[in-house]
Structure formats: structure tokens, C-alpha cells
Amino acid sequence: xxxxxxxxxxxxxxxxxxxxxxxxxxxxxxxxxxxxxxxxxxxxxxxxxxxxxxxxxxxxxxxxxxxxxxxxxxxxxxxxxxxxxxxxxxxxxxxxxxxxxxxxxxxxxxxxxxxxxxxxxxxxxxxxxxxxxxxxxxxxxxxxxxxxxxxxxxxxxxxxxxxxxxxxxxxx
Amino acid sequence: xxxxxxxxxxxxxxxxxxxxxxxxxxxxxxxxxxxxxxxxxxxxxxxxxxxxxxxxxxxxxxxxxxxxxxxxxxxxxxxxxxxxxxxxxxxxxxxxxxxxxxxxxxxxxxxxxxxxxxxxxxxxxxxxxxxxxxxxxxxxxxxxxxxxxxxxxxxxxxxxxxxxxxxxxxxxxxxxxxxxxxxxxxxxxxxxxxxxxxxxxxxxxxxxxxxxxxxxxxxxxxxxxxxxxxxxxxxxxxxxxxxxxxxxxxxxxxxxxxxxxxxxxxxxxxxxxxxxxxxxxxxxxxxxxxxxxxxxxxxxxxxxxxxxxxxxxxxxxxxxxxxxxxxxxxxxxxxxxxxxxxxxxxxxxxxxxxxxxxxxxxxxxxxxxxxxxxxxxxxxxxxxxxxxxxxxxxxxxxxxxxxxxxxxxxxxxxxxxxxxxxxxxxxxxxxxxxxxxxxxxxxxxxxxxxxxxxxxxx
Amino acid sequence: xxxxxxxxxxxxxxxxxxxxxxxxxxxxxxxxxxxxxxxxxxxxxxxxxxxxxxxxxxxxxxxxxxxxxxxxxxxxxxxxxxxxxxxxxxxxxxxxxxxxxxxxxxxxxxxxxxxxxxxxxxxxxxxxxxxxxxxxx
Numbered sequence: 001x002x003x004x005x006x007x008x009x010x011x012x013x014x015x016x017x018x019x020x021x022x023x024x025x026x027x028x029x030x031x032x033x034x035x036x037x038x039x040x041x042x043x044x045x046x047x048x049x050x051x052x053x054x055x056x057x058x059x060x061x062x063x064x065x066x067x068x069x070x071x072x073x074x075x076x077x078x079x080x081x082x083x084x085x086x087x088x089x090x091x092x093x094x095x096x097x098x099x100x101x102x103x104x105x106x107x108x109x110x111x112x113x114x115x116x117x118x119x120x121x122x123x124x125x126x127x128x129x130x131x132x133x134x135x136x137x138x139x140x141x142x143x144x145x146x147x148x149x150x151x152x153x154x155x156x157x158x159x160x161x162x163x164x165x166x167x168x169x170x171x172x
Numbered sequence: 173x174x175x176x177x178x179x180x181x182x183x184x185x186x187x188x189x190x191x192x193x194x195x196x197x198x199x200x201x202x203x204x205x206x207x208x209x210x211x212x213x214x215x216x217x218x219x220x221x222x223x224x225x226x227x228x229x230x231x232x233x234x235x236x237x238x239x240x241x242x243x244x245x246x247x248x249x250x251x252x253x254x255x256x257x258x259x260x261x262x263x264x265x266x267x268x269x270x271x272x273x274x275x276x277x278x279x280x281x282x283x284x285x286x287x288x289x290x291x292x293x294x295x296x297x298x299x300x301x302x303x304x305x306x307x308x309x310x311x312x313x314x315x316x317x318x319x320x321x322x323x324x325x326x327x328x329x330x331x332x333x334x335x336x337x338x339x340x341x342x343x344x345x346x347x348x349x350x351x352x353x354x355x356x357x358x359x360x361x362x363x364x365x366x367x368x369x370x371x372x373x374x375x376x377x378x379x380x381x382x383x384x385x386x387x388x389x390x391x392x393x394x395x396x397x398x399x400x401x402x403x404x405x406x407x408x409x410x411x412x413x414x415x416x417x418x419x420x421x422x423x424x425x426x427x428x429x430x431x432x433x434x435x436x437x438x439x440x441x442x443x444x445x446x447x448x449x450x451x452x453x454x455x456x457x458x459x460x461x462x463x464x465x466x467x468x469x470x471x472x473x474x475x476x477x478x479x480x481x482x483x484x485x486x487x488x489x490x491x492x493x494x495x496x497x498x499x500x501x502x503x504x505x506x507x508x509x510x511x512x513x514x515x516x517x518x519x520x521x522x523x524x525x526x527x528x529x530x531x532x533x534x535x536x537x538x539x540x541x542x543x544x545x546x547x548x549x550x551x552x553x554x555x556x557x558x559x560x561x562x563x564x565x566x567x568x569x570x571x572x573x574x575x576x577x578x579x580x581x582x583x584x585x586x587x588x589x590x591x592x593x594x595x596x597x598x599x600x601x602x603x604x605x606x607x608x609x610x611x612x613x614x615x616x617x618x619x620x621x622x623x624x625x626x627x628x629x630x
Numbered sequence: 631x632x633x634x635x636x637x638x639x640x641x642x643x644x645x646x647x648x649x650x651x652x653x654x655x656x657x658x659x660x661x662x663x664x665x666x667x668x669x670x671x672x673x674x675x676x677x678x679x680x681x682x683x684x685x686x687x688x689x690x691x692x693x694x695x696x697x698x699x700x701x702x703x704x705x706x707x708x709x710x711x712x713x714x715x716x717x718x719x720x721x722x723x724x725x726x727x728x729x730x731x732x733x734x735x736x737x738x739x740x741x742x743x744x745x746x747x748x749x750x751x752x753x754x755x756x757x758x759x760x761x762x763x764x765x766x767x
Binding site: 093094122126127128129132 | 738739742746751752753754755756758
């Protein structure tokens, strides 16, 4: 009984002039936007620190440049539980199949950030031993340049990824 | 007959879909067969009995408790290259008997960058940018050893101020590297707050590096002939701040860990390395000093003026993981002493050698003198020439003896550049300390040896 | 600190290393190879560095390897630290060490062909094409 009377009041309010007359804790959105918003909050990265960029990634997760404010300080060791792979460091020929296997084991939706010059394009090591750019192996969403990129650059990259997902540029 | 066929095709269709779903890769046939660990194999229809057992309609109760399960069943376990506690991309193949490791084989090469080949294509002025990325936790040491070897080949001596700046920066780097070793080691063993503490202190040092060299890591600051730039104004204030804050915070670590029974139980009498084993496997650095032998290249074969400083080297006798931890903490205190002395006795003078053939001129002079312009051009495009010969110089890096062997053929690029990384050699001790101990101690053992895989694989 | 340099032949190598070990040089610190392609005969030279902590001295041994079969005896029984170093020399240059316990590739993938640090192996450099630049070979 009470519920139906509340419903009538609600409907009367909306018919009077729209949502502006309802109490403040209701907002409307589309499912798409809600899903996209929830995907950007607390994306968990998988530990894929390879070389010097890994140290800067760890520094980004520690006290001075805090990744925990975005909910991302838990670096999951298991790729099944993670949805972001930050390839931090140089990928050698021996490591390339391992990288692909870890990427395949991640569950959808997943994103990849290529951190540093070596994973974006091979960096200063243009030789036989490195894969010249990790986008030869996995699809990359954001490239963060630097050698190594400071924690602030990495966080700018992560926030750009969040914006791209919220805007709908990356559809998964 | 017809029924059978359609059933089988349904099964295979489903199986194909299952494979695709598990891998879901749109890029080519990359290793699909090796990644279908997510898809289970469906049995063929002919195998009625097995399907019945699987679905539970036929119960086979022939379980017998074996009295004589042989203890020889060994299991090979792979601690893969992607692992949160292996300090980088190190792969261990361990043969376990129950919980005890019987054999272990470290497999490296997952970070091989061909730096020695790149070193043959960069001239001596560009060399430090390459070597500095080998041991990425202590980059200034790599640059220092390359510069010392080049200077030995040319036969020059750097000015006193350059030597003191080099010692100041490298000892700061030693403190930073030991802090990372303590932080990651603590995190691996379970003291998660060590990670936050260690990196927080390191940020102070990295701020100073950024002011002086321009970068937080991989600086390319120590070059053949001196250092790249002078110390900034007000550097003494920053150093005093570092010298005040770090000992207080180290006391925090001791409060948390030193009398902690969990800590001691996990680290004491684990991974013991005796002095004879250290000699046999060529291990130097804190691991050798924790086993009771007093050997430090800063005291026995001093480099770059370090013989003028007054410091001790901590020696402990037990040789277990706890001793290696304590040696690192004590070494931080000793390095702070050296930094204090370097700050107080910093001589005045040039920070680069004044030889015109090696050091580029300051930029203002390029507008004034034609000769300066020509020298600048020659040095930055072709590089300076180094006489023929070969040299091996070794210094004491936070991990052990870091050496560089350069063979020169008279041109401006090294003919052969080889860096003796301490972690490459220290890693050979891993089978020694892991054999016949439980697998649960593997993480503590690796953390105590402090390998940096960039140095191992180069 | 200048190490004492000893040049040796491939046949005397093992006996020389034994005598160095008996002299009190406890540690073998470094083993590397220099490739004198077209500059000297024979082609490969193995350079080994020894360190004595008790006497505070260093020694360097330089050995030229046989050109036909590229073999040298291994010193892993005397100095176990040579294990990884000799594997790296095999991987990068192709020098075969006799009586080595496990002579396989260590830094490159197991099925890699070629020995990368030889002088006649190119650096594998991919020429970089910049946008709006005329195509250069």
C-alpha cells in the first residue's frame, strides 16, 4: 500500500515538470555509459615489469605518486584476475611468446599500455635481440614515451586511457 | 549411423567454439595450440565408459590406499618468467620431491638486449647511455666503470672535483639500490609495508638526482673525462636533508623487523652460503661479506679517490639470508658516512678534464672561437679516438664486482665491449642455496641474492 | 691495478689454469671472447680474468682458439663459476668447450640460428623510416 502511494507521488512529480522535481539521489544514464564508467574505476594491472620501466612503475605505485587513488595499486600476479597489462620494459625475442601467452590468458575486456620507449618502438636498441615495438605482438591502446617515463607520465597515460574508455573510443 | 554422425559434429563444433573462446585472439594463429589450457578436452563419443564415469552415472570404487608409494616421484615445477617475486624475468625450473627442492635450473635470457653488440656501434662518448641501462638499479656504477676503463685506455686522470662528485653520486646510488633491495625483498617475504617505506626514502635521493643530472634513472651523467655537469646551487642543503632523514627511517625498519619472530623464522638459517662456495662460484659483494670474508674493492683496489675516505665494511659470519639483509642495512650507514665526508671536502675546480680533444667546449665559447666549434663538431659527430689496447677495470657495485673489459683498435668506437655483471655470476649460486631446502624458501633465497636481470642478460 | 697478462696456447690452457688455481687465485671473475675477424689469425681469442683475494692480485689469460674446430677445454671442474660464462661464449660466438656439463644456448632462444656477437653477424638493425622523408634504402 505504501509503495503504490509512493509511486503515485513520484509519477505526479515527474509529470509536473520532469526529473528536476525528484529527490537528488537519482540520476539517469545509459547502460553503455554506466558500464564504461565502472570499467575505468579500479582497473587492476597484471605484473609485467621487465626492466628499468618496472622500477618506475613500482615507484608510481608507492607512497609519493600514489596509484592507489585510482584503485590500481594491486598488481595481480595472475592474468585471469587482471584487466590491464602495462608492458614496462624491453621485450626480447625469448620473451615474446610469453608476453602473448599472458595476454591471451587475460579475460575480456582488457587493455594494454606500452610504457617506455623500448616497448613502444624498440627504443634505443635497434638490433637483433629486441622486438621493435610490442605492438608487433599485442594490440596496444596507449603508448607512454620516455626512457624511463616518470611516474607522472605513466599516470597521465593511465588517465588518458580512462578518458578514452569513458568517451567510448575503445569499444570492447 | 546418421544419429552418430550428427552427435559427433555437434561435439566437434562445440569444441572448436570453445577453443576460439578461450583464446579469443584476432591476430593470426599465434601459439593457439599452446594456449588452450582454458579449454578442456571433450572425449569422443565412442568412449562410453569413460563418459559415464565422468558424468557420474557409473561409479568405480577401486580406490586402494597404496602402502608403498615410492618417494622417487619428482615433479618439475616452473616458476615462470612472469612472476611477482622473481625480481624480473627469471625463470626457475625446479625438480621437487614433495616440498623439497632436489634440483633447480635458472633459465635466463628473457631480457637479452644485445647491449654488447650495440656498444660496438656507439662511440666512447655515447657509450655510457648504453651501459647505464644494464644494471638499472645502480646506473651510475655502470657509467663509472665504463668511464674508468676508457680513461685507463687513453691514460688520463680526471680532476679532483670530478672524482669527488663521482664518489658522491655513486654512494648515493648505492643507498638507493640497497633501499630497493630491502623494499622488494621485504615485500616478497610478506612485509608489505617495507615496499612503501623503501621507495619513499628512495624518492628523496631520486629528487636530488633529478636536480643534478636531469633524470631520475639512467642518467648518462658520468662520462669519460669527468662528469657531464656541475652540481646545482644549494646541493649541500639537499644532501643534509638526506643525511638527516634516512637514518631515522632506517630505525623504523629495524623496529619493525629486527626482533620480529616471523621475520627471523623465515630468514635465519635459510639459504646458507659459505665462503668456499662463494669463491668457487665467483660471488662478491654483500653475499661474500655476509659469509665472513672481508673483501671490498673500495678498500683493496680503490678507484676514483675513495681511499681518502674513512669508512668500515660490515662483516657478518652466518652467511644466511638474515645476515645478507643486515649487511645491506649496515652498508647504507657506511655509505652515508662517505657522502658526509664528500660533501664537506668537495674541492673546487673543473668538473671535466681540460683536454680539448676529449671534452667538448662550453657552449658560450662556440660563438667566439672557430677552434672550439671544430672541436665540438668532431667530438659530437665522430667522437674522440682511443689508442689501441685493452683494459679491464673493476669497481664495487651494490651487488658485487662490476667490471668492464674494452678492446680498442684505435678508432672512436670500441672494438669489443664486455661488462662483467655481478648478478650474472651471483645467479649461479642459486642452485647451491636452493637445493635440499623447501620450495617455500625459494623466494627468500632469490631476494637475498638481489639479482637484477638487466645485468644478467645485458 | 694492472693485471699480469699471460698468453697461452689452447693445449697448455688447462694445465695453466690449474697452476693458477694452486697459486692461490680463488676466483675466476670473467671469461669473454674477442673476435678478430680478418685482423688476426686465428680468429677467436678467449680472455679469462682471475682474482686472488688473499694476495690482492689479478691475472689475465689470453688463449687463441683452434680455427678449424673452435674448441677449447672447459675449466668448470676447477672453477664452477665458468659454467654460465662458457655457455654465453658458446651462444654468442660459437666456441665449443669440451667437458662442459651443459653447453646450450643461454641468452638467445633455443632454436636461434647464428652466433650474434661475431663480426660477420649484422646488428639486425631495422632502418627507421621517418614520415614525409624520401625513401632511403
